[in-house]
Amino acid sequence: MKTTIFSTHKFEEPYLVKANNGKHQLKLLESRLTEETAILATGSKTVSLFTGDDASAIVLEKLKAFGIKNIALRSAGFNNVDLTKAAELGIKVARVPAYSPYAIAEHTLALILALNRKLIKAHNRVREQNFSLNGLTGFDLNGKTVGVIGTGKIGAVLIKILHGLGCNILVQDVVENNDLIDNYGVNYTNCETICKQSDIISLHVPLTTTTKHLIDKEHIALMKPGVMLINTSRGGLVDTRAVIEGLKSRKIGYFGMDVYEEEEGLFFEDHSDDILQDDVIARLMTFNNVFITSHQAFLTETALTNIAETTIYNLDCFENGKVSGNEVS
Template sequence: MKTAVYSFHKFEKPYFEPFKAGDHALHFFNLALSIETAAISAGFEAVSLFVSDDASAPVLEILYKQGVRFIALRSAGYNNVDLHKAKQLGIRVARVPAYSPYSVAEHTIALMLALNRKLIRAHYRIMEQNFSLDGLTGFDMNGKTVGIIGTGQIGTVTARILHGFGCRLLAFDKNENEEIKQKYLVTYTDFESLCKQSDILTLHLPLNEQTKHLINQSSIANMKQGVMLINTSRGGLVNTNDVVQSLKSEHIGYFGMDVYEEEAGLFFEDHSEDILQDDTIARLMTFKNVLITSHQGFLTETSLQNIAKTTLYNLDCFEQKLISVNEIQ
């Protein structure tokens, strides 16, 4: 089956190239799917999309007219796909629901530690032969209260790691996980109480109407002075402009983000020769207590192997007229 693979990145190549000449006749394009590039899909029955591709209603209309009947997402998230329109058109959509919860959870901890111990600043000082320790003081993670917002697979692994540090763990989720309550001494509480008590807040929620801009001026006002906020989940969970204002007032003491609400067209690309047009992220980049990574939390060998295997499985199911367990209903 001919499959057009959009937004194909160099880091994916070792994991997908072996299947290029296989049953699915994978054709790789380094272009993102958009209204302008949708016509490339002519003659393909399936397309594979990355998290940054645009599968909005107008784009889906073009894909359908070109003969596309299946979308194999190479991501867990599917906010970039208009599922209602896809269903109307009869285009089936499958995702990779669990490539590796460890990859994102471990990246979450990496952001916490790098911010706390000021590792980036320390590194650049050493490169300039400045071996002074002034301004690099951190804090012990042991004994700190960490609020975990969302205790699905990634939130659960995050709790497991933080339990090893000796942190006091609070959690907020509509579905309580009994295992982590017993194993890692996690205490569930309401969102407001979690914000008020936590020294560190980490987000692990899906993005929907209820969670959009969960972190905003109002919720930040309930947080401790100097709180650390980490987002490795979905950019839209955070009102970034409110975070900027709270960084300026020093209410937020540390901010680590791997995802950004306006990351489309920015993340996953080299803009080193361009003038940055996004004023919000440009402002964030000026803070010494902010650490930004460009949606790389998933980026481990294990994750990429699982993404490739699951994507091929989803394509196999469609070709064999089966329903993949990963199809979004």
């Protein structure tokens, strides 16, 4: 089956080629899917999209006109796809529901530890032959209260890790996981209580109309002074401007982000020779208690292998008219 793969990155290309093993005709493009680039899918039956690709209504209409019948997402999230329009046009959508919850959870811990123990500052000092420890004091994670918002596969793995570190864990989700309660002693509560009582808050829910800007000015006002906020889920969960105000007032003592609300066209690309146009992220980069990674939490060999294999499996199912179990409706 002819498939146009948009936003192909060098780090994923060999995994896709290996998983495909010559079965499908893959057209690998570095270009993001936009209204202007949709024409590049002409001749294909399926397109494969990454998180930064635009599958809004107007783009889907163009894809349909070019003969596209299927979309194979190379991500778990699907907030970049207008599912209502896709259904109206008869375009099937499948995702990669779980590629490696361990990758995301472990990266979350990496952000927590790097911020807490000021590892970037310490590393830079040593490279300058400055071995002073002044200003590098952190805190023990043991005994701290961590709020985990979202107890799906990723949140559950993080909870297991945090429990091993001796943290007290508050959680919030629309569905309670009794195994987490029995095995790790988590306490289900609401977002407001988590904001009031947690020393660290980590976000692991999908981006929907109800979770957009879940962390806003009002919730930040409830938080403990000096709270650590971590987002490795979706950028839109956080009102970034409100976070900046929280950082300026020192209400937020640390902010770790692997995702950004306006990351489209910014993350996954080399802008080292460009003038940064995004004033919001430019402001975030001025804080020494902010740690930014560019949507790399998923980036492990295991995750890339699973993403590629599931994507090709979804293509197989599209071609053979089978249900993959990964359909999004």
